[in-house]
Amino acid sequence: MEVDSENNLQRKQSFYQSTDESFEIQKEMYRGQQYSQIYFARLHLMRTLLYSLLPHWKPHVPVCTVLGLEESKECIIVGTLYKHMKLKPSILDEYSKERSSTPLVKPHNFVHADDQLVLEDESGRVKLRGAMLISSVYVTGIVVALHAKETVGGDFMVEDVLEAGLPHQEELPRNSGEDKYVVFVSGLSVGSSSSDPLQFQLLVDHITGHLGDEKEQSVAAQIVQVVIAGNSVEVPRGLLNGQNLASKDQSRLSEPIKELDILLAQIAASVPVDIMPGPKDPANFSLPQQPLHRCLFPGSAAYNIFRSCTNPHSFELDDVRFLGTSGQNIDDLEKYSEANDKLEFLERTLRWRHLAPTAPNTLGCYPFTDKDPFFIEICPHVYFVGNQDKYETRLIKGSEGQLVRLICIPRFGETGVAVVLNTRNLECHALSFGTQFGT
Amino acid sequence: MASSSTAAGGGNMKGYFRQRKKTGGITKSNSNSKSKKSSSPDHSATLASDIAKPSSLISHASLDLQDDYDGNEEVLRQFDMNMAYGPCLGMSRLDRWDRANALGLNPPKDVERLLRVGKLHSECLWDGRV
Numbered sequence: 143m144e145v146d147s148e149n150n151l152q153r154k155q156s157f158y159q160s161t162d163e164s165f166e167i168q169k170e171m172y173r174g175q176q177y178s179q180i181y182f183a184r185l186h187l188m189r190t191l192l193y194s195l196l197p198h199w200k201p202h203v204p205v206c207t208v209l210g211l212e213e214s215k216e217c218i219i220v221g222t223l224y225k226h227m228k229l230k231p232s233i234l235d236e237y238s239k240e241r242s243s244t245p246l247v248k249p250h251n252f253v254h255a256d257d258q259l260v261l262e263d264e265s266g267r268v269k270l271r272g273a274m275l276i277s278s279v280y281v282t283g284i285v286v287a288l289h290a291k292e293t294v295g296g297d298f299m300v301e302d303v304l305e306a307g308l309p310h311q312e313e314l315p316r317n318s319g320e321d322k323y324v325v326f327v328s329g330l331s332v333g334s335s336s337s338d339p340l341q342f343q344l345l346v347d348h349i350t351g352h353l354g355d356e357k358e359q360s361v362a363a364q365i366v367q368v369v370i371a372g373n374s375v376e377v378p379r380g381l382l383n384g385q386n387l388a389s390k391d392q393s394r395l396s397e398p399i400k401e402l403d404i405l406l407a408q409i410a411a412s413v414p415v416d417i418m419p420g421p422k423d424p425a426n427f428s429l430p431q432q433p434l435h436r437c438l439f440p441g442s443a444a445y446n447i448f449r450s451c452t453n454p455h456s457f458e459l460d461d462v463r464f465l466g467t468s469g470q471n472i473d474d475l476e477k478y479s480e481a482n483d484k485l486e487f488l489e490r491t492l493r494w495r496h497l498a499p500t501a502p503n504t505l506g507c508y509p510f511t512d513k514d515p516f517f518i519e520i521c522p523h524v525y526f527v528g529n530q531d532k533y534e535t536r537l538i539k540g541s542e543g544q545l546v547r548l549i550c551i552p553r554f555g556e557t558g559v560a561v562v563l564n565t566r567n568l569e570c571h572a573l574s575f576g577t578q579f580g581t
Numbered sequence: 582m583a584s585s586s587t588a589a590g591g592g593n594m595k596g597y598f599r600q601r602k603k604t605g606g607i608t609k610s611n612s613n614s615k616s617k618k619s620s621s622p623d624h625s626a627t628l629a630s631d632i633a634k635p636s637s638l639i640s641h642a643s644l645d646l647q648d649d650y651d652g653n654e655e656v657l658r659q660f661d662m663n664m665a666y667g668p669c670l671g672m673s674r675l676d677r678w679d680r681a682n683a684l685g686l687n688p689p690k691d692v693e694r695l696l697r698v699g700k701l702h703s704e705c706l707w708d709g710r711v
Contacts, residue, residue, distance in 0.1 A: 175671025182667035264664050512680040
């Protein structure tokens, strides 16, 4: 990085490649199919994978299907887990004649001690028992291999579980030892009453190098990519009450997006930006969310380094693989299972090799017929999730030496914290912007 | 096995009223043609029952076999019903064959040949009926 005589700093460059093709649904045609197709694709894909792992796990135990189970005989079966949850809200509860004392206010987490796990494949389903299987860890939709024995009652007493584990990972490239930074931010919530426009402006100024002295600017010059992971805008939904909108209200509706576009254009003028849709953005509801339309960003879309991406988003930067979502998959896991922290949910989805196992059960999803795009084929180096409560990060190791940096990106509108990652060594730190003085 | 011969029902009543039932539903044709064929294809896995068709329903009727239902269609229907290749509803037969092929399930080649020739139903047997 040269410094010119007039202190003009050059920003570092890196080679970007998007690998989002499997998340785009423009080519899909809906033919009235139901979700059984995606479950079949998922089961088959993962069963083939698990069968290949079985010889290393328990080579001498026979493999059979659910219908082929014999009593008191040990065997291995592979199938999709289904968790029967007592507290899970069901549309049929509205129609049941006798209303039990289920509370109308939905609890945040639907886990109950009585949740039952069931294993299912094409031939049938079987109830699972056993202390090995802690039902609060698992959710519906995961494909696992179970070593167990059928009991007298027809249940399956589980002795051991095999998950798919982390997929294969390409080695982290050693590119000349240069520090290159990626900035992650999510939950900007431009237009909401709680977000502070000054905070976002400070972030933009820092990234574009308009803040601080030369030392500060040289740090900013090493930022090669900005990723905005969802919930960038908060549309005033109170205006949408079924009445025709007055023209004054119509312009109020689009103001947050315009404000966001102005700020994004400032960033896009100087550094590549990827923007992903989130649960509150003007994009489609079900996963995979499609890119926000270019016409929403007339100012920013003029720059070709401004990229509107899908959610989930996967890309490569100088051969470092990134994969992440705007938070819907982890938030849904939090409702239907328990863990010590959000990073544990992230780790579990990697070990199950599936981004969103609860889709389509409790998470909206497109009914794919021939593939399951949430299946994680190659292990990313960086795995992020947006719109979380606080910044958390961890480095996890896989059985084949894989190293993954897990990142929980906090909501910027509430916390003023963005995350910066160094692609050379996968180290991570927080960047916080405060606009309160004297607190 | 369903009897395909017209039984002479007791009395003139049955002879008086010509009964010609046009079978629209799928199950009746299935059991009918199954009875006509002595062997079923190798890759079939249907669980269709062989309930004998009540003879009164076809006593003076002709069996409705004009429902685009020949040997080739039977092969395709067996392919539809085979659960090893996944659910059949909501996909065209060729798409389902391609998916089975891509997943390495080795679907039968004659099904592919029949589908690519293109004269037969491209959609599964439940299409439009469910």
